[in-house]
Each structure stands twice: as structure tokens, then as C-alpha cells.
Amino acid sequence: MSHSLTPEHEELRRTVEEFAHDVVAPKIGDYWERHEFPYEIVREMGRMGLFGLPFPEEYGGMGGDYLALGLVLEELARVDSSVAITLEAGVSLGAMPIHHYGTEEQKRAWLPALCSGEALGGFGLTEPDCGSDAGGTRTTAVRDGDEWVINGTKCFITNSGTDITALVTVTAVTGRKDDGSPLISSIIVPSGTPGFTVAAPYSKVGWNASDTRELSFSDVRVPASNLLGEEGRGYAQFLRILDEGRVAIAALATGLAQGCVDESVRYARERHQFGRPIGANQAIAFKLADMETRAYTARLAWRDAASRLVSGAPFKKEAAIAKLHSSTVAVDNAREATQIHGAYGFMNEYPVARMWRDSKILEIGEGTSEVQRMIIAREMGV
Known part of the structure; x- marks a missing residue:
């Protein structure tokens, strides 16, 4: 392709x-x-x-x-x-x-x-006791006339507490099936709704210039018309959203990996030791070659998944592969870029220090690497 x-x-x-x-x-x-x-x-x-x-x-x-x-x-x-x-x-x-x-x-x-x-807008899926097991949602929404009454907590929600945040779409249990399993629905909650509390920003290892918060809902009332999609289909809807999001995260991870290459090549040309640029040393040159190879293959993976998505072809497995591979590549390249920079790579004034701290979450957010392996195996029929 x-x-x-x-x-x-x-x-x-x-x-x-x-x-x-x-x-x-x-x-x-x-x-x-x-x-x-x-x-x-x-x-x-x-x-x-x-x-x-x-x-x-x-x-x-x-x-x-x-x-x-x-x-x-x-x-x-x-x-x-x-x-x-x-x-x-x-x-x-x-x-x-x-x-x-x-x-x-x-x-x-x-x-x-x-x-x-x-x-x-924010995406309220993860809860303190419900991460990879998104089907274990504990937040509830009970119908009361023409309103939903929402109670529960969400955590690690991006873009949920900025001055321009307009809404958070949350998943909540709205009933039970005949077998007792939960009916999970998606409901739009506008910012500023009474009972909807946004906590202070987290103190994070990385992504320090992005907004990430915990959210709590105490008898939050929103119109029944704020239901997003069909009642009881919220879990299935968000699985599709996450499949698409993994393509986007894979592209982001590829960018971080390539940024590590860019910064390391620049540094390897400028930094002199023992009378010559450190890039002239085979140990550094080989590191750079491996980093470029990793970024290149990650780019192929996410673009393939994106092409399938755009064309309407099945892409779940390819999205999981792209997300798994590119996030691993990002972490590997960030580690090597820091090593190439030496002590300077440990200083926040250098972009690679920021990239190193930003990279790890890519193996966790929007589905951990372990979850991606589960998806790939299932799509293979295992």
C-alpha cells in the first residue's frame, strides 16, 4: 500500500x-x-x-x-x-x-x-477503580422525568478543566440487562452544571502544559436530551472512539520519536569530544540509525491504519499495532536521545528531557500496551 x-x-x-x-x-x-x-x-x-x-x-x-x-x-x-x-x-x-x-x-x-x-470537550471514561476494564464503570445516571441524575467520579480526563472547556461526555451505568450486566450510556455534561466539580490539575511526570483533572458528579442533573446516541450503547460507542483515537496517538508517538531523532542529530553534529563531533563515533551513529529506523516504521504503521480508517476498511487490529509499536518506539527513542545528550539530556532546558518525560504515558493512555496485545491477539482469532 x-x-x-x-x-x-x-x-x-x-x-x-x-x-x-x-x-x-x-x-x-x-x-x-x-x-x-x-x-x-x-x-x-x-x-x-x-x-x-x-x-x-x-x-x-x-x-x-x-x-x-x-x-x-x-x-x-x-x-x-x-x-x-x-x-x-x-x-x-x-x-x-x-x-x-x-x-x-x-x-x-x-x-x-x-x-x-x-x-x-473532554472524554469522561476512566475512573479511579476502572481503567483498562472500562466495562466496570461505577458512575451512574438515573432517569428522573426529563432529566438524568449523575453520580460518580472520573479521573485522568484531558481538557476537562480549562477556561474554554465547554463539556465532558461521560459514560455511566443507566440500567441492567436481564443477565445483570450493566447498560452503559454516554451523556453530555456541560461545564458549570451544578454538582459537577472539577478538581485542581494533577501534578504529572510529563505533558505538563496540558490539562488533566479528576471530575466528580454529585446529583448532577442534565436534560434527558443530553443522552449521546442510544441508551445502553455507550460502551460500544466509546470502543469505536478509542479505536480511532489509537491511530491519532500512534501519529503523536511517531512525532515524538522523530523529534528525538531531530534533536539528537543536531546535537551529534554540534557536540565535540576528543577533537571531533560525537556523531563521528560509530557508537553514536548506530544509535541514530536505529532511532531513525524505529521512527520510520512507526510512521508506516500509523499511516496504514489511517488509510484503512479513511477508506472504510476494518482497522481495529492495525490501529492497535500502530499504537503498540509507535508508543514503544517513542519510549526507546527518548531514552536513547537522553543518553546521546549525556548530562544535558537530563536538563529541562533541552527538548529531549521533556520528550523523555512525555514519552512513557504513550504506553498507558488510550489503552495500555498490554491491552493492545490483547486486541491484536483477538483480531487474529486467538
Whole structure:
């Protein structure tokens, strides 16, 4: 399968590459050090139309596809992952559920602001006692007349507490099947709804310039019309959303891996020891060759999964492969980049230190590496 880019895709990639280097790179280190959300950069991304890339023009989108989104995420993550994950979560997890499963009224009410980047949406799935076992959701929503009454807690939710967060879509148990298993539904909860409490930002190892919070719901009442999709189908809906999101995360991870290559090649040319650039040493040159090979194969994997998604072909296994491989590659390349930089790689003023700390979560978020192996094996019929 060919993965050459169309002129339109290549133009988009180059535009975002320039934006990442000219706008994001000079500023993001300070945001990252201060654990501060980069509103200025996010606003500019919104003006560029990046949050609306894969959505129809009738809802304020750009009419693009998931390959376009992946290209943008890869280029952003070559410079910084906090900015990239803000976009990824805003599109794949915040707006995409409404696009796929929302009523026409819900789409027109929420998508224009989400596509413009003027608002962000969160994806409330994970709970303190419910991570990989998403079917073990304990948050409940009980129907009371024309309202849902929601109680429970969600954790590790991206884009859930910014000044521009407009909503969080949460999964909740809304009933039981005949066999006693839960009926899980998806419900839109607007920010500021009484009883909906957003905790202070987490103190994280990485992704310091992105917003991640715990959410609690205490007798939160929202209109019955805020149900997203069919009642009892929320779990199945979010499995599809996660499949697509894994393609996006794979592109992001590839970008981080390639960013490690970029920084390491630059450093290997500039850093002199024993009278010559360290890149002249075979030990360093071979590390760089292996890093480039890993990034190259990760790119092939996510683009293949994205091409299948765009064409309407089955892509669950390929998305899991891409996510598993690229996240491993990101961690490996970040480790090697730090080693090449030596003690400087341990200093936060160098991008590779940030990349090293940002990389590990890629093996955990949106499905751990172990979960990806489970999916791949099942798709193989094992």
C-alpha cells in the first residue's frame, strides 16, 4: 500500500511543521516548566482550523480526514507533546463522539465551537477503580422525568478543566440487562452544571502544559436530551472512539520519536569530544540509525491504519499495532536521545528531557500496551 501524500496533505504537513518550529518551539518550554496551559498557542491552532480538520464544513469543520489529523499531530509532537495531546483529545475524544453519535441538534449546538478551537470537550471514561476494564464503570445516571441524575467520579480526563472547556461526555451505568450486566450510556455534561466539580490539575511526570483533572458528579442533573446516541450503547460507542483515537496517538508517538531523532542529530553534529563531533563515533551513529529506523516504521504503521480508517476498511487490529509499536518506539527513542545528550539530556532546558518525560504515558493512555496485545491477539482469532 502506498503512503505517499497528496499535494493537499503535504501542504498541510509543511504548514504545521513551520508553525511548530516558529510558534510552538520558542514558547512551549516556559509553559511546560510553569505547568501552564498554552491558551495563546491553542487559539492560534484554532484560527488555523486544526481542531476542525476531520469534520464536515457544515458544522464548522475543514472537511478533511484522519490522515490529515495524524499528519498534524506528528508534526506538533516533533516539537512538543502537550500541544499535540491537547489537539488530539480535543478532536478524537471531545468532538468526535458528538460527530459520530450526536443528534442533529447536538451537532449544531456543540460542534461549531469545538471545531473552531473556541471550546474544548473532554472524554469522561476512566475512573479511579476502572481503567483498562472500562466495562466496570461505577458512575451512574438515573432517569428522573426529563432529566438524568449523575453520580460518580472520573479521573485522568484531558481538557476537562480549562477556561474554554465547554463539556465532558461521560459514560455511566443507566440500567441492567436481564443477565445483570450493566447498560452503559454516554451523556453530555456541560461545564458549570451544578454538582459537577472539577478538581485542581494533577501534578504529572510529563505533558505538563496540558490539562488533566479528576471530575466528580454529585446529583448532577442534565436534560434527558443530553443522552449521546442510544441508551445502553455507550460502551460500544466509546470502543469505536478509542479505536480511532489509537491511530491519532500512534501519529503523536511517531512525532515524538522523530523529534528525538531531530534533536539528537543536531546535537551529534554540534557536540565535540576528543577533537571531533560525537556523531563521528560509530557508537553514536548506530544509535541514530536505529532511532531513525524505529521512527520510520512507526510512521508506516500509523499511516496504514489511517488509510484503512479513511477508506472504510476494518482497522481495529492495525490501529492497535500502530499504537503498540509507535508508543514503544517513542519510549526507546527518548531514552536513547537522553543518553546521546549525556548530562544535558537530563536538563529541562533541552527538548529531549521533556520528550523523555512525555514519552512513557504513550504506553498507558488510550489503552495500555498490554491491552493492545490483547486486541491484536483477538483480531487474529486467538
